[in-house]
Amino acid sequence: MENPLYRQVLWNSFSTALLVTLFALAIGYPLAFFLAFVARRHRQMLYFLVVIPLLTSFLLRAYTWKIILGRSGLVNSTLTSLGLTDGPVDLFLYNQFSVVLTLVYIFVPFMTLPIYASLEKLSRDQIEASLDLGARPFTTFRRVILPLSLPGVVAGCTFTFALSFGDFVAPSLLGGPNQIMIANVIISQFGTAFDWPFGSALAMVVVVIVLAIVGIGARLEKR
Structure with missing residues (x-):
């Protein structure tokens, strides 16, 4: 790992996974909150819409974004037609933006579902007590709902970061040569370079990092 190239690849993987986690949290928490407290009659349908992308091929979803962001895709066609x-x-393609956008779209359900499970388990008596005692809705959210939903937030962030950090499909399709991630290097060591010992060493680095993230998440959840 003394080679600066591998340090850059690790940094690409870490920064991409961190950005995906932050953006997925920004989308997933409001969506989970809406499902738990706002959507009533249509809750089951909306929940199904959140889950149904998981039934589709990962490769297909990533390749769809490659088509959308391509030179003849929807985004460029719209911009050109609008002048x-x-x-x-x-x-829009072959950079970190396209990789992050694709992974956020793919992993939002992994962020939303744990948070929704935490919000669904909240006692409505605590929320009603906070409002009866004169707290405003935002204060109730900040002092009651958010702290009690943190286990779901930690679980969702752990899932999203770990899955994003080890992904190789999106960087291969949409990342380009400057956005290679550690999983792509591992695959090349086993498939192209035939350097299995070094590939195994890189895989152990990924395992250690992911286990460290999972351990930190588990400790935060207990606290």
Whole structure:
């Protein structure tokens, strides 16, 4: 790992996984909150819409975003038809933006479902007591709902970060040469370079990092 190239690959993996986790949390928590407290009659249907992407192939979902963000895809076609660009642009593909966007779309359910499970288990008596004692809705959310839902937040962040850190499909399809992640290097060591000892060493590095993240998440959840 003394080679700066591998340090850069590890940094790409860590920063991408961190961005995916943050954006997935920004989307998943409001969605879980809406399912738990706002959606009533249509809760089952919305829950099904959150879960149904998991029934689709991971590769298909990633490749769909490659088509959408491509030069002849929906985004470029829309910008060109609106006159915002003179022609197709390459800003949306083969960079960290496209990888993060794709992984956020894929892993939002893994963030939403644990948070929804925590919110669903909350005692409505505590919320009603907070409101009866004069707390405003935002204060009730900040002092009651958010702290009690943190186990779901920790679990969702752990799932999302670990899965994003070890992903190789999205970087292969949408990342380009500058957004190679550690899983892609491991695959190349086993498949192209035939350097199995080094590939195994890199795999152990990934396992150690993921186990450390899982351990930190478990400790935070207990606290």
